[in-house]
Amino acid sequence: MKMILLGAPGAGKGTQAEILCDKLGIPTISTGNILRAAVKEGTPMGQKAKSFMDAGALVPDDVIVGIVKERLAQPDCAKGFILDGMPRTIAQGEALEQMGVEIDKVINLVVADEAIIQRMSGRRVCANCGASYHIINKPSAKEGVCDRCGGELVIRKDDEPATVLDRLKAYHEQTEPLVEFYRQRGKLVEVPDQGSIEATTAFLLKLLEA
Numbered sequence: 001m002k003m004i005l006l007g008a009p010g011a012g013k014g015t016q017a018e019i020l021c022d023k024l025g026i027p028t029i030s031t032g033n034i035l036r037a038a039v040k041e042g043t044p045m046g047q048k049a050k051s052f053m054d055a056g057a058l059v060p061d062d063v064i065v066g067i068v069k070e071r072l073a074q075p076d077c078a079k080g081f082i083l084d085g086m087p088r089t090i091a092q093g094e095a096l097e098q099m100g101v102e103i104d105k106v107i108n109l110v111v112a113d114e115a116i117i118q119r120m121s122g123r124r125v126c127a128n129c130g131a132s133y134h135i136i137n138k139p140s141a142k143e144g145v146c147d148r149c150g151g152e153l154v155i156r157k158d159d160e161p162a163t164v165l166d167r168l169k170a171y172h173e174q175t176e177p178l179v180e181f182y183r184q185r186g187k188l189v190e191v192p193d194q195g196s197i198e199a200t201t202a203f204l205l206k207l208l209e210a
């Protein structure tokens with residue numbers, strides 16, 4: 001199963017990808033994680049990406065496509081994969097097709113902007129290992145401390161209110177057109193907000209079985 005997860009920033013793509021990854025036994029390719037690793041390591045591509053990320057802007061296609069292409073060539077992707085955060089533009093969607101990347105299903109998580117703003121203000125991430133939490137939906141056992149490694153939980157610059165509004169604007173302008181792009185190709189599966197992580201997962205799995 002080769003899948004793409006679409007949805008606005010904060011729609012729950014990362015959370016659902018993690019669950020599907022366990023249930024289906026295929027890796028999640030999160031461009032956000034690959035990018036953050038490149039930024040942390042200070043690679044030339046990472047430094048290039050950092051200037052865009054700091055401004056709340058989207059990273060250019062050539063940087064993203066190059067990183068993803070390398071990742072999909074690894075052996076763990078042979079049985080399938082879940083792409084989370086890629087493609088972000090029609091140009092990236094076309095680039096994936098040109099690279100010969102076959103996609104079976106494109107899942108669009110539909111969540112209202114107001115709900116996303118509320119969600120993202122509660123997100124926390126471990127400064128050390130990158131584990132994700134939410135002060136309401138997925139709190140750590142001890143406030144401000146990562147369950148996994150004991151690192152400090154921080155608010156990512158991406159989740160600060162002003163950046164969230166910028167990211168939503170960028171999503172509607174640049175990424176949302178992909179919904180129609182994949183609908184025309186007969187690959188789109190729409191998943192309306194089910195109110196909870198578990199309900200959304202159940203809805204999604206039922207659709208995938210259909």
